[in-house]
Amino acid sequence: MEKTEVTEKLTLILRKVLNNDSLVLRDDMTASDVDNWDSLSHMIIINDIETVFSIKFKLKDLNKMRNVGNMIEIIISKL
Amino acid sequence: MTFTSFNFLIFFPLLAVIYYLFPARLRWIVLLIASYFFYINIKPVYALLTTGITLSTYLFTRLIDKSDSEPRKKAFMIINVVLILLPLFFFKYFGAINSGVLTFLEDHNLRWPLPEIKLLLPVGISFYTFMAVGYTIDVYNEEIKVEKNIGILALFVSFFPLVLSGPIERAKNMLPQFRSRVDLNYANVIYGLKLMLWGYFMKLVVADRTGIYIDAVFNNFLNHNGTSLLIASLLRPFQVYTDLGGYSLIAIGTARILGFKVMCNFNRPFFATSMGEFWRRWHISLITWLTDYIYTPLSFTFRKLRIWGIVLALLITFLISGIWHEASWNYVVWGIIQGIFLSLEALNHKTRAAFEKKYAIIKSPVFIFLSIVVTYLLFSGSLIFGRAGSLSNAVVIYHKILTNHGTPYLDLTTLAYSFLGIFLILFKDFTDEYYPDKVKLFENKRVWVRYGSYLLILFIILLFGVFEGNKFIYFQF
Numbered sequence: 001m002e003k004t005e006v007t008e009k010l011t012l013i014l015r016k017v018l019n020n021d022s023l024v025l026r027d028d029m030t031a032s033d034v035d036n037w038d039s040l041s042h043m044i045i046i047n048d049i050e051t052v053f054s055i056k057f058k059l060k061d062l063n064k065m066r067n068v069g070n071m072i073e074i075i076i077s078k079l
Numbered sequence: 080m081t082f083t084s085f086n087f088l089i090f091f092p093l094l095a096v097i098y099y100l101f102p103a104r105l106r107w108i109v110l111l112i113a114s115y116f117f118y119i120n121i122k123p124v125y126a127l128l129t130t131g132i133t134l135s136t137y138l139f140t141r142l143i144d145k146s147d148s149e150p151r152k153k154a155f156m157i158i159n160v161v162l163i164l165l166p167l168f169f170f171k172y173f174g175a176i177n178s179g180v181l182t183f184l185e186d187h188n189l190r191w192p193l194p195e196i197k198l199l200l201p202v203g204i205s206f207y208t209f210m211a212v213g214y215t216i217d218v219y220n221e222e223i224k225v226e227k228n229i230g231i232l233a234l235f236v237s238f239f240p241l242v243l244s245g246p247i248e249r250a251k252n253m254l255p256q257f258r259s260r261v262d263l264n265y266a267n268v269i270y271g272l273k274l275m276l277w278g279y280f281m282k283l284v285v286a287d288r289t290g291i292y293i294d295a296v297f298n299n300f301l302n303h304n305g306t307s308l309l310i311a312s313l314l315r316p317f318q319v320y321t322d323l324g325g326y327s328l329i330a331i332g333t334a335r336i337l338g339f340k341v342m343c344n345f346n347r348p349f350f351a352t353s354m355g356e357f358w359r360r361w362h363i364s365l366i367t368w369l370t371d372y373i374y375t376p377l378s379f380t381f382r383k384l385r386i387w388g389i390v391l392a393l394l395i396t397f398l399i400s401g402i403w404h405e406a407s408w409n410y411v412v413w414g415i416i417q418g419i420f421l422s423l424e425a426l427n428h429k430t431r432a433a434f435e436k437k438y439a440i441i442k443s444p445v446f447i448f449l450s451i452v453v454t455y456l457l458f459s460g461s462l463i464f465g466r467a468g469s470l471s472n473a474v475v476i477y478h479k480i481l482t483n484h485g486t487p488y489l490d491l492t493t494l495a496y497s498f499l500g501i502f503l504i505l506f507k508d509f510t511d512e513y514y515p516d517k518v519k520l521f522e523n524k525r526v527w528v529r530y531g532s533y534l535l536i537l538f539i540i541l542l543f544g545v546f547e548g549n550k551f552i553y554f555q556f
């Protein structure tokens with residue numbers, strides 16, 4: 001799967017969980033840049049990513065997700 | 080030796096001079112010796128704990144680093160975490176478990192010659208144990224590189240400004256600072272002294288003064304009416320904030336004078352507009368530690384349950400926080416209450432956001448004020464469980480607050496000094512929160528305003544401070 005396709009799918013997940021239809025992702029974007037993206041919504045996002053991409057994260061992966069760019073890289077590495 | 084002892088007023092300036100007289104590359108050694116001296120000064124045997132925790136953590140983190148096998152790395156991490164938590168569990172819970180077993184046996188008419196053992200908890204054990212646990216997990220998660228200099232690791236575990244009650248620092252913040260060259264910096268010294276001054280004001284003027292009224296009422300709650308208990312309960316959050324918050328500022332200021340930046344522990348908690356926000360502003364070093372090492376792994380494990388997984392993780396995390404405070408039912412209830420507050424907010428998060436958006440009240444001063452008051456009342460109400468001493472006492476206190484009103488017990492001098500201190504705390508926190516660039520006292524550009532403020536606070540400390548029996552509340556945890 002290409003990076004653009006992963007980004008598109010990830011955008012849809014984040015828009016739905018964070019209730020923000022106009023959200024546009026950037027690689028350097030962090031959770032603190034986005035309204036409602038807190039430690040509570042983060043785990044729901046993680047679960048939805050696993051379901052949509054049919055992958056499984058390890059706890060260590062979460063610690064490496066410093067920004068959206070890292071998140072996409074980790075997703076691609078698991079596909 | 081504690082921050083409010085006379086010995087500290089001699090120890091610290093003397094140490095600061097010796098520290099900066101030494102060549103920069105040797106200063107960490109001076110600090111390590113000073114830290115052990117500081118801790119040994121409380122009780123020599125305690126140094127065995129910091130030494131044991133340092134040695135075990137050094138050995139197992141080096142093994143984690145050297146091992147190529149993931150299961151082995153995990154095993155080394157778990158072994159060290161269990162090993163270094165053992166002393167904490169032993170000192171904290173052995174007495175409670177032992178007396179529980181004795182009571183159970185006696186209830187079933189079984190006499191067993193077990194002596195009732197009461198162990199004194201080594202002061203600070205929770206704080207440096209948590210720091211070492213965090214470091215071990217961070218090395219395992221490859222968040223930081225392993226520390227190869229055992230002396231630097233020993234300094235991280237025993238660093239005297241933090242050893243008694245935190246802030247519970249992280250290795251990734253402190254280890255690079257301990258490794259770097261530290262030079263005498265005028266701005267650091269002045270900033271550190273300002274933090275210490277405000278910390279002493281919080282502790283000596285507010286915490287210990289409000290504590291006199293609160294102790295008088297709570298320690299004799301059967302003879303006080305509900306109105307007095309209500310006043311004491313409403314003052315209690317200020318007592319805890321100024322006690323631990325004051326301690327933290329002295330600790331952070333002390334570290335800053337020596338050239339180290341330590342994380343902030345409180346961020347104007349009484350201006351939080353929800354319990355979630357409150358817990359992001361209150362005892363930040365403990366809450367972020369609990370979030371990283373307990374809440375996140377739990378919510379990750381329960382992630383398939385979506386929002387209910389989060390609720391479960393919140394409840395368990397705060398239950399553990401309650402039991403950490405004390406192995407008693409009143410603290411279990413205190414922890415569960417915090418978990419319920421946060422769970423309800425998590426479940427109603429979207430509804431609240433929609434309500435605030437629909438009526439455009441998110442920036443309304445009245446809505447903000449009401450939210451602040453409700454948050455404060457919820458927190459002060461929950462603190463009764465912690466202060467009551469037992470669950471049955473808490474029930475009696477609640478019952479009295481709701482039903483038994485009358486003329487309150489008024490210790491006018493104590494209350495007047497307390498309210499003066501609380502007013503100054505609230506004034507500073509209010510201006511820092513809403514007008515950070517407009518009202519400045521300690522940071523004012525005019526020299527006379529700055530020095531006038533220092534002298535005024537110093538004068539208030541000397542005039543209204545309590546200088547007897549200053550025990551810090553969190554030393555017991």
